[in-house]
Each structure stands twice: as C-alpha cells, then as structure tokens.
Amino acid sequence: MTLHQFLLILRARYKVAVLIILLAISAALAVSLVLPKKYTAQTAVLVDVRSPDPVAGAGSAPIQGLVAPSYMATQVDIIGGDRVAQRVVKMLKLDENPRTKERWMEATEGRGTLEGWLADSLQKRLDVRPARESNVINITYKGSEPEEAANVANAFAQAYLDINLALKTEPARIYAEWFDEQTKASRAKLEEAQARLSEYQQKAGIVSSDERVDYETTKLAELSSQLTTVQGDTTDSQSKRGSRGDTIAEVMQSPLINGLKADVARQEAKVQEVSVRLGENHPERQRAESELAALKSRLASETARINASIETTYRVGKDRERELQGAVGAQKARVLALNKQRDELNVYRRDVESAQRAYETVSQSASQTRLQSLTNQTNVVRLNAATAPVNPSSPRLLVNLLIAAFGGTLLGIACALLLELANRRVRSAEDLVQMLELPVLASISSSTGNTRLSGPRRLALGLGG
Structure with a gap:
C-alpha cells in the first residue's frame, strides 16, 4: 500500500475515524470527571553520609565510595517499609477511627491486623525516590484530600526520623546493658584481685617490698664485706702462728722489744768486759749476768x-x-625469702593490673554505648515540610484528553484500514493494477464527465495480457 492509497482510504472513511476519535475523547473526559480527585504532597529529607558519628568519634568513619549508593537504597527501603508505615498509623491515630475498622472488616473479614492493613494501604499510595546524584530522598504521598496528603507525607518523614534514631539507639542500648553486666563482672574481679593482694601483704607483713628488699640486700652486702675482712685477718693470724716468735712482724716492729734487745746486747757486752777484767767469779760479773x-x-x-x-x-x-x-x-635466707615474697606479690599485682585494665576498657565501652543509646541526633535532616496542594495531581484532564486524542486517532485509522480490508474498494488506478496485475488503458473521471484516454501506446501488449 502506497501513501496515495492510504490517504484515499482515510478520505473515504474519515467519518469512522473521526467518530472513534470523538468517542475516545468523550470517554476520557467522562472518566476524568468521574474519577475522584487525588492530591499529591511531597517532603524531602537529607541523609548525611559524609560526617562521622559525633558520639562514636574516630571509631565511626564516614560512608563513602561504593557504600553510599547501597546505604541510600537501604534508607529508601526503610522509609517504604512496614515499620515506618505502622508508626505513621500510630502517629495519625488512623486505627482509632470506627469507620476505618468497619472498612477493614468488610475488606478482610477480620483476617490480619487493622494496623497492618492500614500500613499496606498507605504504602500503596507512597512513592519514595532518592534524588539523582544527591543525598536527598523525596517522600511523595497521594491522597484524596489536600490536608490528608500533606499530613501523611509529613508523618512518613517524621516516622522515618524516629525509626532511624531507634535503629541507631536500640543496638547501643542493648550493648550498653551487656557492657553494664560486663562492667559489674570486671569490677568484681578487680575487687577480688585487690583483696587477695591486701591479704597476702598483711599475711607476709609487707609494707613496701622494694624498700625492704633493698635494705636486706644492703645488709647482706655489709655482712659479706665484714666476713671477707675477718677472713683476711684470720688468715693473716694463722700464718703468724706457724712462724718463729722473734720473726713475727709485730715482734720485730715492737719498740719495747727492740729496746730490750739493745739492752740485752749492751748487757752482754758489759758481762764480757767484766769477765775479762775482773774474772768470772767476781761479784760485779755475777751482778751483770743477773x-x-x-x-x-x-x-x-x-x-x-x-x-x-x-x-x-x-x-x-x-x-x-x-x-x-x-x-x-641467715641474711641470704632472708633475702631469698623476701625475693620469693616479692615474686608472689608481683603475681598478685599483675592480676590487679590486668583486672584494672579490663575494667577500664569495659567501663569505657559501656560509657560510650550508654551515651550512644541516649543520643537524640541522627544523620538525617528534614529539608522541608509538605504543604497541602492547591490543585489535584490526578486526574489530569488535559493530559488525559491529549492521550485519548492520540490513542483515538490511532484506533480510528486502524478501524478505517480494517473496514477497507474487509470490504475492498477500488479507489485508484493503482488498485486495479495490483488486483488484476494488468496495465490501465484508460480512466474515466467522475468529476467532469469527459472521457480521457490514457495509457501506453502499445495497446496490443495490454490486450494480449
């Protein structure tokens, strides 16, 4: 089918196409007027994925890279989830309306819960989409009343903030309770270790082990030094005992003995002199000898x-x-005993220090988690509040009429072509050529009444076909 044939068919059957177009437009107009009006309200929240948690400090790193898109998708799922929707039902007290309960009974015959049914109906009219290449999430709700749409949209935003805070604080609260129990256990272990240390110090009579050991060690060194000195003196005395009496240094160095030796030598010389001079039996010699x-x-x-x-x-x-x-x-035994006591005391001290470090670590974690469980700040901020829309978002009359006109046009053209194919008519010489597969020798115009001959000069070829 050529374009010329197509236009001839449309000209011949334009009434059918126009009628279908008018019917489509009329139907769209009727539907648009009959359908209830819907109002759309929108609010937006900002999710800060760059700043770390001010409570956790350096322990919580900002969300960056490939994690941010999945994090945003998770937040979108949370907003559209059952927990947020059920909180909206509670916030707006929708489950307290008797008429709502009647509609729930009619729709479900009492199966399920009213809260779940209302949350499901709210989710069907909710649209949550993150803004492109940003951390903004748009929350859109479509309702039958302007105020209803705005209230529900704002309620979803507030419920999301509350649930986001709860998702952050509930694990911290659970951890805080667990850390409190661990803190009590660690404190009990610390007190037990300190009690054992004190008991051992009292039992051993230790006030300051280091000073006592240093004193006893110094005393042992002094005794050892004295023993070394006495042993040296004793060895010297023992060597003198085996020597001749007149060869001992004390004897040889004694002034009295040296004086007596000199007196003896002089007296011997005197006796010798008297013996020579007076004779051996002389009284003076005898006195000298005496x-x-x-x-x-x-x-x-x-x-x-x-x-x-x-x-x-x-x-x-x-x-x-x-x-x-x-x-x-005895001093060595005392020092060894003190060293043993000091070693045992160090064991008790290390137990106390280990228990102290464990208690401080658990206590610090407990304080941090307790602080996190009490926080009222999240990384989500509301950018704006939804306001009651002035004009309904649906049905959109102009858009519906344009769609109906476009669709009616296509349907009208299709119907015209179908009618033409069902009852084929000759609209032009081209139709005869296609149907009979013979050349056209002449055509008669219906508008002027004059006969006009046309065709190829070789008529014999046409007649011979």
Missing part, C-alpha cells in the same frame, strides 16, 4: 705476750668468722 738474765727474761716475756695476743686474735677472728658466716647465711 741483770742480763733479767733482760732476757723480760724480752722473752714480751715476745710471748705478743705471740699470745696473735693467738688470741686468731681465735677471736675464727669465732667472729663463724658468727659472720652464720649471719650471712
């Missing part, structure tokens, strides 16, 4: 006294050595 004997006896007495003092010093040194060895042994 004096010499007295000097030697005194010299021997002094030497013996020094040797006796060395022996006494040796014995006293040995006694002192044994005494110091016992004291050093």
Whole structure:
C-alpha cells in the first residue's frame, strides 16, 4: 500500500475515524470527571553520609565510595517499609477511627491486623525516590484530600526520623546493658584481685617490698664485706702462728722489744768486759749476768705476750668468722625469702593490673554505648515540610484528553484500514493494477464527465495480457 492509497482510504472513511476519535475523547473526559480527585504532597529529607558519628568519634568513619549508593537504597527501603508505615498509623491515630475498622472488616473479614492493613494501604499510595546524584530522598504521598496528603507525607518523614534514631539507639542500648553486666563482672574481679593482694601483704607483713628488699640486700652486702675482712685477718693470724716468735712482724716492729734487745746486747757486752777484767767469779760479773738474765727474761716475756695476743686474735677472728658466716647465711635466707615474697606479690599485682585494665576498657565501652543509646541526633535532616496542594495531581484532564486524542486517532485509522480490508474498494488506478496485475488503458473521471484516454501506446501488449 502506497501513501496515495492510504490517504484515499482515510478520505473515504474519515467519518469512522473521526467518530472513534470523538468517542475516545468523550470517554476520557467522562472518566476524568468521574474519577475522584487525588492530591499529591511531597517532603524531602537529607541523609548525611559524609560526617562521622559525633558520639562514636574516630571509631565511626564516614560512608563513602561504593557504600553510599547501597546505604541510600537501604534508607529508601526503610522509609517504604512496614515499620515506618505502622508508626505513621500510630502517629495519625488512623486505627482509632470506627469507620476505618468497619472498612477493614468488610475488606478482610477480620483476617490480619487493622494496623497492618492500614500500613499496606498507605504504602500503596507512597512513592519514595532518592534524588539523582544527591543525598536527598523525596517522600511523595497521594491522597484524596489536600490536608490528608500533606499530613501523611509529613508523618512518613517524621516516622522515618524516629525509626532511624531507634535503629541507631536500640543496638547501643542493648550493648550498653551487656557492657553494664560486663562492667559489674570486671569490677568484681578487680575487687577480688585487690583483696587477695591486701591479704597476702598483711599475711607476709609487707609494707613496701622494694624498700625492704633493698635494705636486706644492703645488709647482706655489709655482712659479706665484714666476713671477707675477718677472713683476711684470720688468715693473716694463722700464718703468724706457724712462724718463729722473734720473726713475727709485730715482734720485730715492737719498740719495747727492740729496746730490750739493745739492752740485752749492751748487757752482754758489759758481762764480757767484766769477765775479762775482773774474772768470772767476781761479784760485779755475777751482778751483770743477773741483770742480763733479767733482760732476757723480760724480752722473752714480751715476745710471748705478743705471740699470745696473735693467738688470741686468731681465735677471736675464727669465732667472729663463724658468727659472720652464720649471719650471712641467715641474711641470704632472708633475702631469698623476701625475693620469693616479692615474686608472689608481683603475681598478685599483675592480676590487679590486668583486672584494672579490663575494667577500664569495659567501663569505657559501656560509657560510650550508654551515651550512644541516649543520643537524640541522627544523620538525617528534614529539608522541608509538605504543604497541602492547591490543585489535584490526578486526574489530569488535559493530559488525559491529549492521550485519548492520540490513542483515538490511532484506533480510528486502524478501524478505517480494517473496514477497507474487509470490504475492498477500488479507489485508484493503482488498485486495479495490483488486483488484476494488468496495465490501465484508460480512466474515466467522475468529476467532469469527459472521457480521457490514457495509457501506453502499445495497446496490443495490454490486450494480449
């Protein structure tokens, strides 16, 4: 079918097409006038995905990258979810209307819950969409009354804020309760560890273990030093005991003994002189010998006294050595006992320190979660409040008429073509050529009454077909 044939068909059957167009427009007009008017109200909320939680601080990082789109999609699902819708029902007290209860009974015959049925009906007229390339979520509600649409849209926004805050604080509240229990357990363990430490200190009589150990260690060092000195003196005295009396340093260095030795030498010289001069039996010689004997006896007495003092010093040194060895042994045992006490005390102290750190960690977490459970701020902000619309959003009369006119036009053209195909007519010479597959020799115009011959010059070819 050519365009010329198509236009001829439309010209021949334009009445059918026009009638269908008028019927479509009339139907659209009637439907638009009969349908109840719907009013659309819209509000918007801003979801801040960049700022961290001020309560959690550095522990909560901002939502960035690929996580932000999924986070926004989650928020859209929350707004359109049952929990927000049911909260809107409670906020607007829709379940307290007797007429609403009657309609619920008629629709469901008492199956389910009135709150769920109302929430489902609200969700059907709710449209939640995030703005393109932004963190704004538009909440649109379509109602039969302007005030109803605005109130429900605002209620959905407020319910979303409340639910968002609840979703944030409820886990923190649960964690806070759990951390409170852990804090009590940690505090009990800390008090038990401190009690064990105090009991051990009282039992061992420890006031300051480090100072006591340092004092006893210093005392042990002093005793060891004294023992070393006494052992040296005793060894020296022992070596002197085995030597000859006149070769001992104390004897050789004694001024008295040296003086007596000089006196003995002089007296011996005097005796020798008297013996030569007066003879051996002379009374003066005998007196000189008696004096010499007295000097030697005194010299021997002094030497013996020094040797006796060395022996006494040796014995006293040995006694002192044994005494110091016992004291050093006892002091060593005391220091070892104190070190053992200090080790045991350090164990108790480490238990206390470990319990203290655990208590501080749990207490800090408990404080933070408790603070989070008490917060009244979220990362969602209402940008505007929905207002009652002045004009209805549906039915849109002009749009419906344009759609009806367009659809009626297509339907009219289709009906005209179908009628033409059902009852085929010859509208032009082209129709004859297509139907008979023969060339046209002449055509008669119905408008002038004159006969006009036309066609190819070779008529024999046409007749021969």
